[in-house]
Amino acid sequence: MAKYIKIRDVTLRDGQQSQFATRMNNEQVKAVLDDYRASHFYAMEVWGGAVPDSVMRYLNEDPWHRLGTIKQGIGDASKLTALSRGRNLFGYNPYPDSVIEGFCKNAIASGVDIMRIFDALNDIDNMKSSIRFVKEAGGLADCAVCYTVDPHFSFRDRVNALFSGKKIPPKIFTVDYYVKKAKELAALGADMITIKDMAGLIDPVAAAQLIKALKNELEIPVDLHTHCTPGFGVASLLAAMVNGVDIVDTAVLSFSGGPAAPAYEIIRVFADRLGIATGVDNAAVARIDRRLREIRKELSAYDQYKKLPPELDLSKDSLPPQVSKLFDDALEAAVGGKYQKSLAICQEIEKAFNYPEPDEIVRHAQIPGGMYTNMMAQLKEAKLEQHLNEVLHIVPRVRLDSGLPPLVTPTSQIVGVQAVNCVIAINQGKDLYTNVSKNFAELIAGSYGKTPWPVDPEFRFKICGTREETPYDTSKYKPQPNPPVAEAGGALLAMNEKEQLLLELFPSVATKFLRNKRIEEWKAAHPEEAAKAEASAAVRAAGMAAGSAPGGQEDSVLSIYESADYEPADGESPEFWEEAPGWAGG
Known part of the structure; x- marks a missing residue:
C-alpha cells in the first residue's frame, strides 16, 4: 500500500458540470482561487469537458479567459488539468492534426499542465495525435481508458441469437482488456493512466482487481476517476487506495456525491486512518467548502438535489462516534478484501453525508445516468413513456449491433437515441432499424474509429449501403469561415x-x-x-x-419570440449529458 496518494480536485470542472450544469461564472470561480492556492491539491481539473461550450453559451464568457483567470489565481501551487476527447476534441467530428495541434498548444500555453485524453471507443489511434502534441507543447499526457461493462444478455436473448445466427461475444471488458490498453498508451508516452469511469459503474471488487493488475504492469502513475451515481463511488476509491492507486479524483464535499465524484473529506478520513499522506491543507479546503455552499445557493436553479452534506472541517472537527465507527468498519473490511461488506458500510457513510440514494436504474441497467435521462425525454416527446422497459431491454442488442462501444459521450447518446428509435419502429409494426440517426450510421460505418467488437458487414450494408468499413477522412475538412x-x-x-x-x-x-x-x-x-x-x-x-393593427401589443410580443436568437444545445459539446442526469443539453 502506498504511503502517499495524490488528490486531483475536480470541483471546478467535473463537480459543477455533474451537479449544476456547468453554470459557475467567472466571479464565482475567482471567489475560491485564493483558498485553492493554499490547499495544495496535486492537481485541479478546471477546463475542457462542457466548460468551453457552456461558458460561451449560457454565461457569455470567454473560455480562454476562464482558464487564464484560474492559472493566475493558482500559479504553480497545483497542476491544472483539462479534458479532451482525442481526435474529436469536444464534439462528434474528427479533426485534422492542424486543429488538434493548435488546441493542445494553446491550452498548454494558457495554463494547462495535464491534458486528460480519452476516446469514446478506446480506439488508441484516435488518441495518438493529442498525446504527441501535448508532450511537444510541454504538457503531461494523462491517457484515460474509458471504463464500461459488458452488456447483460438474458437466456432468451442468447437462445434467439443462436437460432438467428447472430454471435454473442465472450466478455470483452475484462481486467486484461484495460491492462492491454494501458500498456499501449504507456508505450506511446503516456505520463499517467486514468481509468475513467464516467457512469460510476466500477464496483469495489472490480476496482481492487483492476488497480492491482495495473500497478503490477505499469511503471507510471495510475489514477481512478469515478462517480457516485449508482452508489459505488466511495467504496471503489477505498478499494483502489488499499491496492496502491497513485491518484484519486475527488470533489469538495458540497459539490460531491450523486452524479459527481466522492468527497475529498471522506477520502481524506480514510487516507489518514491508513497512514497515507496527501499533502492537502484541510483548513484551506474547509474555507473552499464554506464559499461553495454559498455558490450552490446562487446556483439553486440548476441544483437537482438541493440537499447539502453536513459541514466537515477536518482541521478541527471530529466525526460523530457512530459515523467514525462506520469509517473504521469500512476500512477493516476493505483491507481484509471483503469488498461487498465494505460497499454496504460505505453506502451508510454516504447516507450520513446526505448523498442521494444510489440510482438503481443506472446500477441494474448498467447505463450512464445522462443516457437514461435523455432516453426518457425522447420517449416523452413521442408519448411512449410506458415503453421504457422495452428500451432498456433493447439497449444491449443495439450496442452489440454497433460493435459494443463503451457507453460514454458521445456513443452513449448515439446508442440511447437509436434504442428509442428501434422501440418506436417496433410499436409501429416496422423493421427494428427503420429509423436510423445520422450519428448511428456514422458509428456503424467506422467514422468514429474502430469499435471493440467488429460490426457485422451485413449489418453495415443494411445501415450504410456498404460492407466495407469507412474510416474518417480529415483530408476533406474545411475550416470554419471567419467573416x-x-x-x-x-x-x-x-x-x-x-x-x-x-x-x-x-x-x-x-x-x-x-x-x-x-x-x-x-x-x-x-x-x-x-x-x-x-x-x-x-x-x-x-x-x-404605432403602425400595427388592433391587438398590436400581442403581435409585438409574438414577434419578439419569433425573432429571438434561441439556440438549443446542438451536440457540439455533449460532455455533461453523461455526468449530469436531468440536465441533458444544458
Missing part, C-alpha cells in the same frame, strides 16, 4: 488563433458569442456612433409599433 462583422465596423469574427479555435470546435455557439463580443468592443470604442445607431433603432421600433 467580417458589419455591426462591428467590419472587424473579423475571430481576432486571433484562440478565437479561431473556438469557431472550429464550437461553430454555432462561438459564432454567436464572438459576434456579440466584437459588437460590444466596437460600441465601447465608438460610443457616439453606437448611441446614434441605438436611437435610430428605437425610432424604427416605435414606428412599427
Whole structure:
C-alpha cells in the first residue's frame, strides 16, 4: 500500500458540470482561487469537458479567459488539468492534426499542465495525435481508458441469437482488456493512466482487481476517476487506495456525491486512518467548502438535489462516534478484501453525508445516468413513456449491433437515441432499424474509429449501403469561415488563433458569442456612433409599433419570440449529458 496518494480536485470542472450544469461564472470561480492556492491539491481539473461550450453559451464568457483567470489565481501551487476527447476534441467530428495541434498548444500555453485524453471507443489511434502534441507543447499526457461493462444478455436473448445466427461475444471488458490498453498508451508516452469511469459503474471488487493488475504492469502513475451515481463511488476509491492507486479524483464535499465524484473529506478520513499522506491543507479546503455552499445557493436553479452534506472541517472537527465507527468498519473490511461488506458500510457513510440514494436504474441497467435521462425525454416527446422497459431491454442488442462501444459521450447518446428509435419502429409494426440517426450510421460505418467488437458487414450494408468499413477522412475538412462583422465596423469574427479555435470546435455557439463580443468592443470604442445607431433603432421600433393593427401589443410580443436568437444545445459539446442526469443539453 502506498504511503502517499495524490488528490486531483475536480470541483471546478467535473463537480459543477455533474451537479449544476456547468453554470459557475467567472466571479464565482475567482471567489475560491485564493483558498485553492493554499490547499495544495496535486492537481485541479478546471477546463475542457462542457466548460468551453457552456461558458460561451449560457454565461457569455470567454473560455480562454476562464482558464487564464484560474492559472493566475493558482500559479504553480497545483497542476491544472483539462479534458479532451482525442481526435474529436469536444464534439462528434474528427479533426485534422492542424486543429488538434493548435488546441493542445494553446491550452498548454494558457495554463494547462495535464491534458486528460480519452476516446469514446478506446480506439488508441484516435488518441495518438493529442498525446504527441501535448508532450511537444510541454504538457503531461494523462491517457484515460474509458471504463464500461459488458452488456447483460438474458437466456432468451442468447437462445434467439443462436437460432438467428447472430454471435454473442465472450466478455470483452475484462481486467486484461484495460491492462492491454494501458500498456499501449504507456508505450506511446503516456505520463499517467486514468481509468475513467464516467457512469460510476466500477464496483469495489472490480476496482481492487483492476488497480492491482495495473500497478503490477505499469511503471507510471495510475489514477481512478469515478462517480457516485449508482452508489459505488466511495467504496471503489477505498478499494483502489488499499491496492496502491497513485491518484484519486475527488470533489469538495458540497459539490460531491450523486452524479459527481466522492468527497475529498471522506477520502481524506480514510487516507489518514491508513497512514497515507496527501499533502492537502484541510483548513484551506474547509474555507473552499464554506464559499461553495454559498455558490450552490446562487446556483439553486440548476441544483437537482438541493440537499447539502453536513459541514466537515477536518482541521478541527471530529466525526460523530457512530459515523467514525462506520469509517473504521469500512476500512477493516476493505483491507481484509471483503469488498461487498465494505460497499454496504460505505453506502451508510454516504447516507450520513446526505448523498442521494444510489440510482438503481443506472446500477441494474448498467447505463450512464445522462443516457437514461435523455432516453426518457425522447420517449416523452413521442408519448411512449410506458415503453421504457422495452428500451432498456433493447439497449444491449443495439450496442452489440454497433460493435459494443463503451457507453460514454458521445456513443452513449448515439446508442440511447437509436434504442428509442428501434422501440418506436417496433410499436409501429416496422423493421427494428427503420429509423436510423445520422450519428448511428456514422458509428456503424467506422467514422468514429474502430469499435471493440467488429460490426457485422451485413449489418453495415443494411445501415450504410456498404460492407466495407469507412474510416474518417480529415483530408476533406474545411475550416470554419471567419467573416467580417458589419455591426462591428467590419472587424473579423475571430481576432486571433484562440478565437479561431473556438469557431472550429464550437461553430454555432462561438459564432454567436464572438459576434456579440466584437459588437460590444466596437460600441465601447465608438460610443457616439453606437448611441446614434441605438436611437435610430428605437425610432424604427416605435414606428412599427404605432403602425400595427388592433391587438398590436400581442403581435409585438409574438414577434419578439419569433425573432429571438434561441439556440438549443446542438451536440457540439455533449460532455455533461453523461455526468449530469436531468440536465441533458444544458
